Amino acid sequence: xxxxxxxxxxxxxxxxxxxxxxxxxxxxxxxxxxxLDAPSGPWPGPMGGGMAIAPxxxxxxxxxxxxxxxxxxxxxxxxxxxxxxxxxxxxxLEVRLKxxxxxxxxxxRGEPLVxxxxxxxxxxxxxxxxxxxxxxxxxxxxxxxxxxxxxxxxGGRVPTVDLWEPVADRRLTLRAVPQHLVPRDRPGIMGPxxxxxxxxxxxxxxxxxxxxxxxxxxxRHTRETVPPVVLFNDLPPANFEDLVASYGEVSR
Amino acid sequence: xxASRTDNVPLPSRPVAAWxxxxxxxxxxxxxxxxxxxxxxxxxxxxxxxxxxxDTFFGLGGWFDQQAFREAxxxxxRFREEPPVPMWSLLYLCxxxxxxxQAVYWASVVVLVLFTLGLWPRVTAALTYVVVASFTATPAVxxxxxxxxxxxxxxxxxxxxxxxxxxxxxxxxxRLLGPRDAFLLSRPAEGPRASAGANVAxxxxxxxxxxxxxxxxxxxxxxxxxxxxxxxxxxLHRPFETTVEEIKANRPMADTYLSLxxxxxxATLAWQIAFPAFAWRRGxxxxxxxxxxxxxxxxxxFVLDLPLFGPLMVIGCLSYLTPAEWRRLDGLLAVMPxxxxxxxxxxxxxxxxxxxxVVSGGHR
Numbered sequence: 001x002x003x004x005x006x007x008x009x010x011x012x013x014x015x016x017x018x019x020x021x022x023x024x025x026x027x028x029x030x031x032x033x034x035x036l037d038a039p040s041g042p043w044p045g046p047m048g049g050g051m052a053i054a055p056x057x058x059x060x061x062x063x064x065x066x067x068x069x070x071x072x073x074x075x076x077x078x079x080x081x082x083x084x085x086x087x088x089x090x091x092x093l094e095v096r097l098k099x100x101x102x103x104x105x106x107x108x109r110g111e112p113l114v115x116x117x118x119x120x121x122x123x124x125x126x127x128x129x130x131x132x133x134x135x136x137x138x139x140x141x142x143x144x145x146x147x148x149x150x151x152x153x154x155g156g157r158v159p160t161v162d163l164w165e166p167v168a169d170r171r172l173t174l175r176a177v178p179q180h181l182v183p184r185d186r187p188g189i190m191g192p193x194x195x196x197x198x199x200x201x202x203x204x205x206x207x208x209x210x211x212x213x214x215x216x217x218x219x220r221h222t223r224e225t226v227p228p229v230v231l232f233n234d235l236p237p238a239n240f241e242d243l244v245a246s247y248g249e250v251s252r
Numbered sequence: 253x254x255a256s257r258t259d260n261v262p263l264p265s266r267p268v269a270a271w272x273x274x275x276x277x278x279x280x281x282x283x284x285x286x287x288x289x290x291x292x293x294x295x296x297x298x299x300x301x302x303x304x305x306x307d308t309f310f311g312l313g314g315w316f317d318q319q320a321f322r323e324a325x326x327x328x329x330r331f332r333e334e335p336p337v338p339m340w341s342l343l344y345l346c347x348x349x350x351x352x353x354q355a356v357y358w359a360s361v362v363v364l365v366l367f368t369l370g371l372w373p374r375v376t377a378a379l380t381y382v383v384v385a386s387f388t389a390t391p392a393v394x395x396x397x398x399x400x401x402x403x404x405x406x407x408x409x410x411x412x413x414x415x416x417x418x419x420x421x422x423x424x425x426x427r428l429l430g431p432r433d434a435f436l437l438s439r440p441a442e443g444p445r446a447s448a449g450a451n452v453a454x455x456x457x458x459x460x461x462x463x464x465x466x467x468x469x470x471x472x473x474x475x476x477x478x479x480x481x482x483x484x485x486x487x488l489h490r491p492f493e494t495t496v497e498e499i500k501a502n503r504p505m506a507d508t509y510l511s512l513x514x515x516x517x518x519a520t521l522a523w524q525i526a527f528p529a530f531a532w533r534r535g536x537x538x539x540x541x542x543x544x545x546x547x548x549x550x551x552x553x554f555v556l557d558l559p560l561f562g563p564l565m566v567i568g569c570l571s572y573l574t575p576a577e578w579r580r581l582d583g584l585l586a587v588m589p590x591x592x593x594x595x596x597x598x599x600x601x602x603x604x605x606x607x608x609x610v611v612s613g614g615h616r
Contacts, residue, residue, distance in 0.1 A: 011278065011448075012276050012418065012448055016418075017272055017276050020275070020276065020452070021271065021272075021275070024275060024452075024456075027456070028459065031459075031460055031463055032463065035463060035467045040471075040474055041474060043474075071334075071338075071339040072339065072340075073406065074338070074385050074388075074389075074399075074402050074406075075399075075402060075403055075406050075460070077399040077403075077464070078467065078471075079399070079463070079464045079467035079468045079471065080467070080468075080471045081396040081468055081471065082396055083396050083556075083558060084468060084471050084472045084474075084475065084478075085475060086475050086477035086478070086482065086483055086485065086486050087477060087486055088486070089491065090490060090491040090492050092492065122305075123301050124301075124559070125298075125301035125302070125559055126301060126302065126304075126305050128395075128557070128559055129302075129309060129393040129395070130393075132392075132393045132394070132395060133315060133392055133393055136392065136393075194327055195336065198320060198323050198324060198327065199316075199320070199392060201320070201323075202315060202316050202317055202319070202320035202323075202392070203315055203392075205317055205319065205320075206308070206313070206314055206315050206317060209313065210308070223491035223492055224491060225485070225486045225489060225490075225491050226489055226491070226494055226495075226496055226499055228482055228485055228510065230496055230499045230500060231499060231500075231502060231503055231506040231509070231510070232503075232506060235496075237496060240491070240495075240496055
């Protein structure tokens, strides 16, 4: 048996519902395009994992909505959360500071001052954000050697690339290498991304300012997640130790 | 079988009628008010712990300083891209002045308290959105929950900017500052007045939240570990906190352990991807909606180390409650010791809302 229906309860003026509907449709389109206009991946491919670009229709349509909803209102987002990713390494940072004379800053006990982030005694919310600071430096990228010869412009130098150079077992240091000298016989060469380097310099400047130091050396400790296969087989323990990478000294 | 409110509308016009009914029906604004209180508490929970670290995290002399902004802009310009830094923030106006940053921070805390209480909500809701968008604009510490904070603040701002604007007999002060009955402890004499503005805001939150939940669920499918049911492995065995020996201790029950973990991962995926199919349904589906939110709350807070996500998931899921369901929750609140003062048990039941609308002119 059907109940007697009640009339729709909207009693707004027609012009207002039309205008409101137009705004809503624009808003929903902006939100939807924010989700679609994002790269996806990494997907498996013949050359390893690669990112797929956003669909062209979404990218082209998203122009104005990216500005209004992404930049101005900040409500358009891909919702491709970093925390959805699995197997990303964890990281913490150690920072050593030096004064104008090049001597290490000391703590109250007269020992060299070593700052650690996340700080153990910070409250959990601050520690969580400091964890994000550290994790942002664990964003290395593969460094591809050039396929052809790189020739410097007249009067110029060959561009350099930053790469991690092993200096001891599970210890790396940052080295700027001319592009043509990137080793071709060593697979899996990694280097920090440009964003990572920008952040490392910014962190160093901030810590120098806040501690009155002249220079700071940021040392990154990363560790991979123990894989589930350990439930069934033994793996060499070295796989689960810290990888220590130094960004070198950055002056204020 | 119950009839829809649009059943008496000619068939060709039904989609339009359903659209208007979904978005523009005047409803009891109880849901908007309750969501405001919960959201305000979450905003405070998010901002207050930074009290001793304000300049460090948010100032232009902190972790991400002015020079970093300049470098990001020039790097982006080199590749003809947009700089990966937020376009605006109230804190940019403070420059490197740490005192100004502190002043803005504490003023923002006051705004959030006023907003939570429901004082001058039209103004404080707009300011709350500005506060949330500003304090999430620090490129050094982007967190996945930040977009949900902004989304919540934005939709509540829309709701309070619209609430009661089309009603008759509203004073100029109320039109500018917002309705007085939004105050947390107010006891409106004439009962709640139905509002289309409140409905628009809550619907916006519902739709946007559903998009976020589904998009995040689909994104998980881009990673093999989620397909293998190992999506929670990394979170449960954080590298600096877990040793190989601890994991080896689970060897005797490895199959059971992995089966339960993969079941949890697939349940999460199913809940997220099917979210729109049950979020708007009532009856037992509420158990799926709110049960999932409760599990998300517990999991994010105590297992996955994802602060803020749990409360935000709960608020997002509660936004699907109807005004009648909110009133029933009020009734439950009234019998809990110490919380009776917060429950508006003397408010008229939803059935009287329409009448109140006619009598008072209604908040549309």
